[in-house]
Amino acid sequence: MTSGWLSILDNVAAQGLYALAQTAEPEGWWTRLWFRHSGSTFARSSDQVYDFIFWVSAAFFVPMMVLMVYWGIKYRRRAGVPAQPSPSHNTPLEIAWSVVPTLLMLVMFIWGFQVYIHKFVPPVDAETVYVTAKKWDWEVTYPNGVTPRERTKLTNMDRPVYAFPAGKPIKLVLTSTDVIHSFYIPDFRIKRDCLPNRYTTLWFEAKAPTHTLDDDGKTVKAIDGTGYFLWCAEYCGDFHSQMGAKIAVLSQADYAKWLETQQDTSGIDLVSLGESLHKIQGCATCHSVDGSKGTGPSWKNIWGQTHKFDLGKSSDKAAASRVVDENYIRDSVLTPGLNVVEGYPNQMPAYPNLKPREMIAIITYIQYLSDAGRSEALNKAKTEKTFTDAAAKQGKKPEDLMKPR
Amino acid sequence: MSGHHDVSYLAPKDTLWKTIWSWVYTVDHKKIGVMYLSAILLAFFLGGVAAMAVRLELWAPTQTVLERANDGTVTPVTRGVFLDPGIKENGKEVPPNVWYNRAFTLHGAIMVFLFIIPSIPAALGNIFLPIMLGAKDVAFPRLNLFSWYVYVFGGLFAIYSILAGGVETGWTFYTPYSTTTEWGATTAMVLAAFILGFSSIFTGMNFIVTVHKLRAPGMGWFDMPLFVWAVYATAIIQVLATPVLGITLLMLVFERLFKIGIFDPALGGDAVLFQHFFWFYSHPAVYIMILPGFGIASELIAVHCRKRLFGYKAIAFSSIAIAAISFLVWGHHMFLSETAAANIVFSGLTFLVAIPTAIKVFNWLATFYKASISWNTPMLYAAFFIFCFTIGGLTGPPLATLATDIHLHDTYFVVAHFHYVMMGGTVLAFMGGLHHWWPKFTGRMYNEFWARVASVIVFIAFNITFFVQFFLGTQGMPRRYATYDEHFQLLHQISTAGALLLLVGFLIHAAVFAQSLVAGAKAPKNPWGGLSLEWETESPPVEHNFHREPVVTHGPYDYDTVVPAHVDPRDYPLPDPAEVRRVHGDHH
Known part of the structure; x- marks a missing residue:
């Protein structure tokens, strides 16, 4: 480029x-x-x-x-006084x-x-960060492959937080999965369209830290109550104005630590991990967790229920219905067109890049969302080995690390 | 011709039915112009309602929260401030944001396609261009009537689109959003714009031929009023650029209906291609919108200063230069998606257009020097036009300059800039022209005091509404946002307060016009002392415009050479004893 x-x-x-x-x-x-x-x-x-x-x-x-x-005022009209001769050229x-x-x-x-x-023109030593825009969220992937899961409140909205280091050039490679978006951080004076059919680039070097790491060593804390915003500047539909994120500038040391903690999800129990993936991966756009109808079926109280399929839309012409269980959810995530639930469009993209534990987390979260499976899901989360090991490493009991529910 | 053509074009026929028929089947450019005027004023009202909805919604930053509670209970979801009807479509509640998106789309689409593009050329231009040339009618009167019905047909499509669920793509219909959105009746609105384009092309063709072929004996090109020059330059752009829009919109409709794969990358198309096609028309269209405003400003300033315009030829040629350069700048709309090389070229070309524009403003201002300025409503509007248009013009360079545009692109700075040009320029000039020619085409005077009050309110309110938006833009507030971050609230509230005041100003104007139509004093032939041909005929003009074909013996602004110092220009070209006895207005 x-x-x-x-x-x-x-x-x-x-x-x-x-x-x-x-x-x-x-x-x-x-x-x-x-x-x-x-x-x-x-x-x-x-x-x-x-x-x-x-x-x-x-x-x-x-x-x-x-x-x-x-x-x-000087040449206002006065009775009997015509315009005075003056050149017209x-x-x-x-x-x-x-x-x-x-x-x-x-x-x-x-x-x-x-x-x-x-x-x-980005400097040659810039660190490359990949940005994928989609209706209506930003997915920022850092050089270590991590998409951070930290969230914060922006006015009334629940939005992601993305941190960048001070004093180090960052090159952004932008793209979009659906319509045109535009990556805009006003305080950096940068903006560039994210196009669905090609990459565009941007770069910047943040001046001074706006945030430090909080006492928990994971989340960011504003130094002087401010911080910067990321907005979408190209109109993209229903929630265009809510397609924002908080931009936190950290010192290089804090930034390295923040990236590390964002990468490691072992200290997050399966239900909480599923809950955050539901937002980060964009499931929330179509699947509600309160029973309300969206583009796809709500996740509330579906565990153990029977889903009837629209055979006209499904690629699997043999199965007219299936019970919602581990395999059904796994199939739906990896091959969404296989069984399309009656009354819904065949619109979901596949998510082949989920890690094994992330898939289990989504399954556990869906189980947790139904009255029938809730206690079993919480128990599974509390006793899962990855999580108990991480808790032990921090010298804590698993239930101390779990969000009270 | 027989004597019945010597009656006013507004005179009713023997029966009501015949009167109605004389309008719907008329080929009289004045009647067609008046019908256009009524329609565009209705469109201005509808677009204004949508604008008020937009501004009221922005009174507070309130959000609709996407997130719901994890335990299944629904957390209190914050709703729209104003646009929140809670209506369901296809079993799904339409979020307040979508209502906002529809409101700003309708505002833009109606104001651009139904109001501002036809406003001056098709309404005032239709009424006055032939009269100013000393012609009986336009060159193709039937085509003129046809273009009016095409406009109505296009307008019906737009209204259908609104009733059938509205549009929320923005008036620019950017792909692939517009080809994939599930809401509303986008296809109908695109077709409406497509049809309206034909109306625009027909009017433009008609005006070009009229200017070339139907000038009165003795009228050379440089004896034409500058309003005619401006409408002529506009007509050239209309004829050359609008077909490109037509083809583009048709491709968009095909893409939506048949999934061809021109613009949608999911089908193998290119996302930015549409913008190139669209702006290849729509940037010249910006000059379709503003050039006639320049023309009116030139008329208002010359007539109400009673002085030869400074630099007539410079103003005339700059209109043509702007028309030509306007075709070379479309790429500045893609500064955020195109290559650096393309951007540098388009940045440079964009600056070119500023030069003839600046020359025009200097010429208008220089005309004030040693003039005899009557500060009535049309002249107030001319001055307000210079003030606002200059701000609109001077906020162009930060957008043409690449370094600054990167920050300002798609923010409220752009919104403020084009409202200063379109509303502060075209609409204020249109209001000035409407007052200037109102006595001529209605035959009635209006209440000067209240018209001045309203014009001052409009001017102040306009600046309150839009000046703060420059700060919103530089501080990073993006366009087309239904919700916003709290720190922008104060500026938004000032803007909304200004918009409410603007509404008051326009309502007073409407009342003044209504009063004039019902009870206004009869207008004399030449209330302001203009020297162009429309002031030589009756108010309102007779059906064939003049009792006999006029012969042009002087230019439209030859105050210094043809009007003797002791003669009031309002009595020129006399002598006609009946006219001399006429009681003069308030300036003597």
């Missing part, structure tokens, strides 16, 4: 106007009024272009409006007001594209 001539342009730009931005003062009240925060190393460089355009605009707008009001004046704006716009254009090239 980094073609040669772009790098050359970037190098030229670094010698030119962009160099100004590197030496500039940090933001003051003026920048905060317009932009709130500048969280990335290059945020100020585009803000300075904005400031330049703003002051050029003001230098035109204010005198023009003053003139309009002044002349409007003045070549030097007209050349001046054509050439001066042209030159100023040339500066905006050149300065603007230099900063843009710098924003466009």
